Amino acid sequence: xxxxxxxxxxxxxxxxxxxxxxxxxxxxxxxxxxxxxxxxxxxxxxxxxxxxxxxxxxxxxxxxxxxxxxxxxxxxxxxxxxxxxxxxxxxxxxxxxxxxxxxxxxxxxxxxxxxxxxxxxxxxxxxxxxxxxxxxxxxxxxxxxxxxxxxxxxxxxxxxxxxxxxxxxxxxxxxxxxxxxxxxxxxxxxxxxxxxxxxxxxxxxxxxxxxxxxxxxxxxxxxxxxxxxxxxxxxxxxxxxxxxxxxxxxxxxxxxxxxxxxxxxxxxxxxxxxxxxxxxxxxxxxxxxxxxxxxxxxxxxxxxxxxxxxxxxxxxxxxxxxxxxxxxxxxxxxxxxxxxxxxxxxxxxxxxxxxxxxxxxxxxxxxxxxxxxxxxxxxxxxxxxxxxxxxxxxxxxxxxxxxxxxxxxxxxxxxxxxxxxxxxxxxxxxxxxxxxxxxxxxxxxxxxxxxxxxxxxx
Numbered sequence: 001x002x003x004x005x006x007x008x009x010x011x012x013x014x015x016x017x018x019x020x021x022x023x024x025x026x027x028x029x030x031x032x033x034x035x036x037x038x039x040x041x042x043x044x045x046x047x048x049x050x051x052x053x054x055x056x057x058x059x060x061x062x063x064x065x066x067x068x069x070x071x072x073x074x075x076x077x078x079x080x081x082x083x084x085x086x087x088x089x090x091x092x093x094x095x096x097x098x099x100x101x102x103x104x105x106x107x108x109x110x111x112x113x114x115x116x117x118x119x120x121x122x123x124x125x126x127x128x129x130x131x132x133x134x135x136x137x138x139x140x141x142x143x144x145x146x147x148x149x150x151x152x153x154x155x156x157x158x159x160x161x162x163x164x165x166x167x168x169x170x171x172x173x174x175x176x177x178x179x180x181x182x183x184x185x186x187x188x189x190x191x192x193x194x195x196x197x198x199x200x201x202x203x204x205x206x207x208x209x210x211x212x213x214x215x216x217x218x219x220x221x222x223x224x225x226x227x228x229x230x231x232x233x234x235x236x237x238x239x240x241x242x243x244x245x246x247x248x249x250x251x252x253x254x255x256x257x258x259x260x261x262x263x264x265x266x267x268x269x270x271x272x273x274x275x276x277x278x279x280x281x282x283x284x285x286x287x288x289x290x291x292x293x294x295x296x297x298x299x300x301x302x303x304x305x306x307x308x309x310x311x312x313x314x315x316x317x318x319x320x321x322x323x324x325x326x327x328x329x330x331x332x333x334x335x336x337x338x339x340x341x342x343x344x345x346x347x348x349x350x351x352x353x354x355x356x357x358x359x360x361x362x363x364x365x366x367x368x369x370x371x372x373x374x375x376x377x378x379x380x381x382x383x384x385x386x387x388x389x390x391x392x393x394x395x396x397x398x399x400x401x402x403x404x405x406x407x408x409x410x411x412x413x414x415x416x417x418x419x420x421x422x423x424x425x426x427x428x429x430x431x432x433x434x435x436x437x438x439x440x441x442x443x444x445x446x447x448x449x450x451x452x453x454x455x456x457x458x
Contacts, residue, residue, distance in 0.1 A: 002328035004416040005321035008314040033454030045376030051344045053257035054410035061302045068298025077300035078291040084304045089246040091269035093276040096293030100255025101126040103268035110278040111177040112136040120180040121159040122187040149338040154229040155194035157185030173208040182215040183222040190342020192225035202248035217255035221343030224316040260306035333427040345408040359399045361438025375425030
């Protein structure tokens with residue numbers, strides 16, 4: 001029997017949540033066009049849509065908010081954040097942004113041109129879209145074991161070095177403005193990337209003169225997995241492991257809304273002086289002056305404090321065990337999930353959950369809607385809605401190999417009883433899976449389809 005971890009904190013403030021009826025949820029979902037992004041939060045019982053910006057902040061972070069310096073330029077909170085970023089990452093320069101996609105937008109605006117190709121283990125949705133709108137092509141080179149939802153491999157987020165070498169040889173370094181690794185790999189089940197893989201990726205890219213960046217929004221969870229799963233790092237602190245991870249890269253983008261435990265904020269950090277100057281000019285146009293980057297001073301302070309809190313090993317042990325509890329309970333009920341569980345979410349395997357629903361009928365989206373209808377649970381599809389693309393040569397749809405529904409767990413928010421409700425709902429649906437049918441689009445934009453598309457049942 002799975003054991004729930006003991007929380008390394010106590011609850012100080014509570015927020016009431018209401019439970020809707022099945023009849024109400026049916027009307028709500030129909031009005032939302034079967035897109036859970038269009039459902040009001042007050043109509044959600046347990047919200048597992050994302051772990052981004054949904055954490056419960058600490059008393060220390062809230063205390064920091066009260067000393068926000070709202071100066072337009074050079075606030076003390078910017079200086080505090082700069083000290084934290086440089087102490088943890090080691091990068092010489094940084095700029096704050098309002099969130100991770102702001103950092104991506106600024107970075108790619110200064111690096112990606114039409115015809116460029118950007119390799120990664122797996123780009124997430126906004127990273128992919130920010131490359132595409134610049135005329136570039138995002139290319140995923142995940143190791144094959146990462147595409148097997150039931151393989152028991154400790155670092156399923158790794159990029160395949162052989163695929164990367166072949167990609168560089170085929171594309172040519174001049175058309176590759178930078179390479180990336182997402183740690184942990186969100187699109188592939190929140191799976192960690194090994195230290196050896198980070199090191200090897202940096203060596204390959206640098207040998208060809210290509211800059212190397214980490215998408216580091218869950219870097220602390222990745223570092224903790226390295227400590228747990230790589231015997232060579234068992235006695236090292238998570239901070240030292242994180243510093244080594246960053247040492248192999250030339251920079252990083254960061255959504256602080258994940259491992260920095262805040263509700264808004266991010267940054268771009270890097271070493272290259274010339275690129276930093278271009279980034280500052282772009283940032284001023286898009287986000288604000290480079291000492292606030294679209295954030296209030298109080299938010300800068302919350303990020304500075306949250307970066308250190310996110311590295312606390314007592315917290316990380318709880319965080320990883322919290323997610324593992326949900327995964328183990330679902331496995332006990334034989335609900336098909338991607339294994340082993342990652343750090344921030346448990347991913348239902350929609351193809352095994354709904355084998356009778358083909359990918360063109362959007363099984364992940366159908367399962368996400370069923371979770372809401374049955375238990376008031378909001379999740380997100382990470383499959384054909386998010387990542388299927390039309391082949392420019394044939395005009396046919398190219399579907400992703402993984403068809404998942406992510407149950408992303410907000411940090412320091414939900415209790416054991418909440419997760420047990422999720423398990424009970426999933427089990428009921430799996431026991432009656434044959435009554436869940438597919439969906440079709442009634443509206444779908446070209447990019448970031450999952451945010452605004454609308455559907456109807458088949």
